Amino acid sequence: MSTRQEGRLTYAYAVLHRGARPPAGLYGIKDAPVRTVAEGPLAALVSDVPAAEFDQPGVRDRLEDLTWLEATARAHRRVVDETAAAVGVLPLRLVTVYRDEDAVRAALAAHAERFERLLSRLEGRLEWGVKAYAQQVPDDRKPGDRKPDGPGPDDDRKPAEAESGRDFLRRRLRDRKAEGAALHEADGLAREVHDALARAAEHSRLHRPQDGRLAEAVAASGAPDAAGRAPAGARPAVSRGPNLLNGAYLVRREAAGTFAERVGELAARSPALRIELTGPWAPYSFTDLPDDEAGRSTS
Structure with a gap:
């Protein structure tokens, strides 16, 4: 079932090699638990976020809210940096949001060659x-x-x-x-x-x-x-x-x-x-x- 229909979107923090083990107990934006979504040789670190805050076009206005932006950036950075301390990671841009997990898998498949190349060079x-x-x-x-x-x-x-x-x-x-x-x-x-x-x-x-x-x-x-x-x-x-x-x-x-x-x-x-x-x-x-x-x- 689409998370968008439930008022949720899927926020992606970073890409890593499939099978890489990020630290257990990661929590992201709004203290939502972080999980992995895999496709082929890659996986993405994701969590659910409220569509009311992160859906277009409203999110563009929220990016002007420094308090909201700082809280979002802190949570994003915490997930990425804690993961990077343990495994190779390719950080994604702040506020990279997808409709649902299927859309995340489609993005991993579409950019697989570039993601794999960068991950190998940043490992x-x-x-x-x-x-x-x-x-x-x-x-x-x-x-x-x-x-x-x-x-x-x-x-x-x-x-x-x-x-x-x-x-x-x-x-x-x-x-x-x-x-x-x-x-x-x-x-x-x-x-x-x-x-x-x-x-x-x-x-x-x-x-x-x-x-x-x-x-x-x-x-x-x-x-x-x-x-x-x-x-x-x-x-x-x-x-x-x-x-x-x-x-x-x-x-x-x-x-x-x-x-x-x-x-x-x-x-x-x-x-x-x-x-x-x-x-x-x-x-x-x-x-x-x-x-x-x-x-x-x-x-």
């Missing part, structure tokens, strides 16, 4: 995220080099000795030039970090840099980032400079320790950057690898 590999931010330099980085704007409690200068408007503008221009030079240097270091990590990984992807305020909100709330990933739990917001690198790197499971050490080495050699490593994640950023396995992707 035993996980994604690591690396973000690099320009270090924010405090105003007192050169003691005595500048004073706060306006008189302070210890400022005993006479009015005649106060900084003129012209001197003030010159100082501000000099400070801005110095900040621009520091940012240019940090941007160059971020590019070098990416190049080094891309060589250490099988594939790499560059995502759009995050707005600094968004990055702090994500760190504080645990909300998913642009790649569908999210921290395991909330943590205090950290003041950051501009985000200069937002990269994803596909790494073999057995090479994870070596890759993390490489990130640490690069962070120690790059004091102008604040470098953050997240993961491991399911390979969200690599579900469309090119046919040429030898080439590394940096799009």
Whole structure:
């Protein structure tokens, strides 16, 4: 019987090889139990969702509801990441919904060749995220080099000795030039970090840099980032400079320790950057690898 007729649709989280054993007791969106639907050599992880929320065209409006979107993304990510910790997995896009299990089987059959190829190339590999931010330099980085704007409690200068408007503008221009030079240097270091990590990984992807305020909100709330990933739990917001690198790197499971050490080495050699490593994640950023396995992707 069609689940659509019962007011339910079938939500698909990921594709895996038939016979692969995902963790027991997985629960997805709305705390619905997750099950597998198999077709040929493939299987999909699915659960039931209410048609009233996930049917077209209403779901497009719900995607504008940040609270609903965050809850859906968290549940989707939890299922995918817990499965990826145990078996090879091909994550599907957020809100991949089918009429019923028969429609899921038809999709697996229609895309079997591509799904099998990607699964084989992602088997035993996980994604690591690396973000690099320009270090924010405090105003007192050169003691005595500048004073706060306006008189302070210890400022005993006479009015005649106060900084003129012209001197003030010159100082501000000099400070801005110095900040621009520091940012240019940090941007160059971020590019070098990416190049080094891309060589250490099988594939790499560059995502759009995050707005600094968004990055702090994500760190504080645990909300998913642009790649569908999210921290395991909330943590205090950290003041950051501009985000200069937002990269994803596909790494073999057995090479994870070596890759993390490489990130640490690069962070120690790059004091102008604040470098953050997240993961491991399911390979969200690599579900469309090119046919040429030898080439590394940096799009």
